[in-house]
Amino acid sequence: MNKHITLRDIAERMGVSSVTVSKALNDKEGVSDELKERIKQLADEMGYRINKVAKSMKEGLTYNIGVVIPERFTGQTQSFYLKVYQQISMALEPYGYDGILHILSAEDEKLLHLPRIYYDRKVDGFILLGQISKPYIEALEHMEQPKLFLDFYDEHSDIDSVTTDNFYCAYEITNYLVQQGHRKIGYVGNLYSTSSIQDRYLGYYKSLLEHRIPLNDRWIVNDRDEEGTLIDMELPEDMPTAFVCNCDRVAHLLVLKLKSQGYRVPEDCSVVGFDNDVFATLTEPHLTTVEVDTPQMAQTAVHSLLKKISSPEMRFGRVLVQGKIIYRNSVKKAGSTD
Amino acid sequence: MNKHITLRDIAERMGVSSVTVSKALNDKEGVSDELKERIKQLADEMGYRINKVAKSMKEGLTYNIGVVIPERFTGQTQSFYLKVYQQISMALEPYGYDGILHILSAEDEKLLHLPRIYYDRKVDGFILLGQISKPYIEALEHMEQPKLFLDFYDEHSDIDSVTTDNFYCAYEITNYLVQQGHRKIGYVGNLYSTSSIQDRYLGYYKSLLEHRIPLNDRWIVNDRDEEGTLIDMELPEDMPTAFVCNCDRVAHLLVLKLKSQGYRVPEDCSVVGFDNDVFATLTEPHLTTVEVDTPQMAQTAVHSLLKKISSPEMRFGRVLVQGKIIYRNSVKKAGSTD
DNA sequence: CTGAAAGCGCTTACAG
DNA sequence: CTGAAAGCGCTTACAG
Incomplete structure (x- = not known):
């Protein structure tokens, strides 16, 4: 059983405290540059990888966001939202965040069952991808986490939304x-x-x-x-x-x-x-x-939601993303027939 | 700021210890049925939701698995693997597990950069979905977590795999x-x-x-x-x-x-x-x-991987999933021309 | 610049 | 059947 390397292991090897190691690895103040460098190097050598769960627990953040897609949008040909989910995943990457997909079954939507990731506190916020029933939207509003509608909006609710124009x-x-x-x-x-x-x-x-x-x-x-x-x-x-x-x-x-x-x-x-x-x-x-422009939509959604996670009072309203016309061959000048 | 309800909050209201509450909520032995019932009820009333991060930390499990898909399989028309990812997500649901998608960029694959979720220790195991380059497979083998190839296999590596037959x-x-x-x-x-x-x-x-x-x-x-x-x-x-x-x-x-x-x-x-x-x-x-039969493939992959997580020495080898023929109109008896 | 203490919210032995 | 203690691995004040 290869035990995981922890901050403490590094601290012991270096003869310093784990606080100092933590500061060094996170580039915080209060450690001399020279010591920082040595600590980082040793961490590297020892193959240290942070235990993000421990960090999460301490900070009260999961570094995950939930992406909820109603089942009916994920049929045979309807892979569009899965593609958007992928782009969300990729947009989250640089922030050290990950996206957890939750397919909302027709049944759960009807019975107003909230996603398990909510009950498990596994995410810091939600992106609701694709039109959801009114009653379910109301149910969702009970969740305290920041949320965002993507690709749809609802006039009766003041949840921020990002849609194509x-x-x-x-x-x-x-x-x-x-x-x-x-x-x-x-x-x-x-x-x-x-x-x-x-x-x-x-x-x-x-x-x-x-x-x-x-x-x-x-x-x-x-x-x-x-x-x-x-x-x-x-x-x-x-x-x-x-x-x-x-x-x-x-x-x-x-x-x-x-x-x-x-x-x-x-x-x-x-x-x-x-x-x-x-x-x-x-x-x-x-x-x-x-x-x-789905990559842009994903980007915007991710930025906005992460902002809301760090500043819960933040509001964005209805954000519209521009598309662009692709010119091909299905249009002819009216009157001309060749 | 609405503080989260914790085991301790319930314990205090009930006049018992948090250990007892934990046992009751997890249906463990050592608490009278009557007390268990009362605790569960109060937890419900108070809207208690477990902090899975804390549980994770204690148990050393993240309750997440990583699904790695090489970028080239997620193009315009190639949404097939995203669909499989969705099915994996759904198959994980009953186990209280979630799937984190990682799109492996062509660049990371070439430079042998392992997924961030590995460095962050955010997952308990990996499903590698779609043929990956040989050198990258070798790099992956350094990861200590259980892993599984889905929809492909590699003759030089003894990683378990699930593929269509x-x-x-x-x-x-x-x-x-x-x-x-x-x-x-x-x-x-x-x-x-x-x-x-x-x-x-x-x-x-x-x-x-x-x-x-x-x-x-x-x-x-x-x-x-x-x-x-x-x-x-x-x-x-x-x-x-x-x-x-x-x-x-x-x-x-x-x-x-x-x-x-x-x-x-x-x-x-x-x-x-x-x-x-x-x-x-x-x-x-x-x-x-x-x-x-992608739902079956997802099921099998999830079962096998979760088994490997609880029993790391478990081996499955090359598992083949049967497909079925769909008869339509593109075949005629040879010789007949009408 | 460095570190001892405390705590995030659970669960697992262990003692009664 | 019930609970006090310890610990998972971090980070955040705070003291020196």
Whole structure:
């Protein structure tokens, strides 16, 4: 059994106290530079590694943060949030923090069971990644640790949030269609389904407003039912010349639908997506879409949360992260057909 | 500042010692059932939550395990390992354990930098998820904690591993093609690229051997270069009637290739994949493929590692997890063309 | 510049 | 059945 090397072991070998060793290794004041150097060197030689658990206990910090993702966002194709979790992990690294993933099961969400890592006091704060039910949000508010919503927000709660600027990005990509001469522009998405679909819709609408283009109900195409399950889309009788889709996946399906009905994309109908995920480049033609800056979102979330951990009274409100348009081949100037 | 409730707080309110409270809450012997009950109830009322860090320190266990994934496996489309990580997380849950993700950067892998969670003593063991370079494996062996390879193995090291039974699954799916009357069967994959491509190839070969079908070099189609970057595949002059592909993604590309050269799938050429990922159902026709049982792999890996943590001398060797064939529409009986 | 003391909140022997 | 003592390995005041 190889016992672990502790501060005390080093102290004994050096003939100093463990307090001095602790100070030296943490570059604190009160130890001569020369002694510090010698201590560090010996620590290295002896293969000393700090026992962070002991440090944690003393300081009352775990150096972990919890990332909670509702189960329904981690299905077959929905790996998006896992990717964000990975980026959170990486953003935590330089701070000596680690991220603990907690998948919130549908059952626990319904029964309002808080994550075990909360009961175990294993984390200093929480990032809630992905829309959670209202009642569960209220339950979460009982937890005393700092928390942050990522990729969604809730109007009834004053928990800080970091989201993509869905509104503005949709506004911009719709502007782009208008610049390409389009006047008859549809939107694809269930407006009552999620806040991001809704916000993207409003950005689309703002662009129409600004360009004095009337909103046309029949060009709003539903793509999913109340539960979020995708449904077969119905193309309008009187077709627009372009569609703004709420996500690439649905844009991909729309393109298939259009083709099956004899429309050419983009010659007869332009299509833009949102997310820049696998579906963007699986679609023929490749989709012009909005790339969400997930590394930036992860960064911002991590910074904000760590700030809140050290200064609990800190508030950030609703932070919006910009995306950027990726131009590909699914848009043609209106009127031109080649 | 709401101070945390500790064992002592409960003890004082009850007029007993904190030792008794600890025993009661942990259902240990030495406390009358009646007192136990009263203590538990009071703890509940007071909203007591254990300080797991303190428990950790006392026991010398962190109740965390580290999951190390090389960066190159977490690209755009490669979310497979993140999914497995999620399943590991969920499998750890009932044991009161949590998984800490560490993405191993290409640079750290090259410079042989061990994960920070190792230096911080933040985990009790490691799951290495995805092929890691030889030198890095050797570096890892210096870590005293129990470790386990997941989804790969290394012949030069005696670290326990859990992998899909690539060999057997490929053998089975090839058998299926033979049962459908195919005799001219090709294999798609770079045989020198990864051990799973190689093992799948050998399973394919075993099936041929068993059915006395000679191996035909020209039907082995390369799909990637040394670095693993997919390349444009070249169809053989003299075409087989079926292809076993080393993964769904490549099967998807092969189907596109076949179609572009005028072959109908499966009428002119059958194709089977491996993995049952997004590409399996994105392909037209949907692919007959092998589903890897990742929940089972995660389960097995977690069980084995936790056993090793409590009994460090425990050895499991190379554990193989069975997959299952998913039958879809990319295979036709040889000879039949409708 | 250096160190003795105290304490973070548990649990594990051990004594009664 | 119950509890006083000790200790896990650090760090933070405080005293010299």
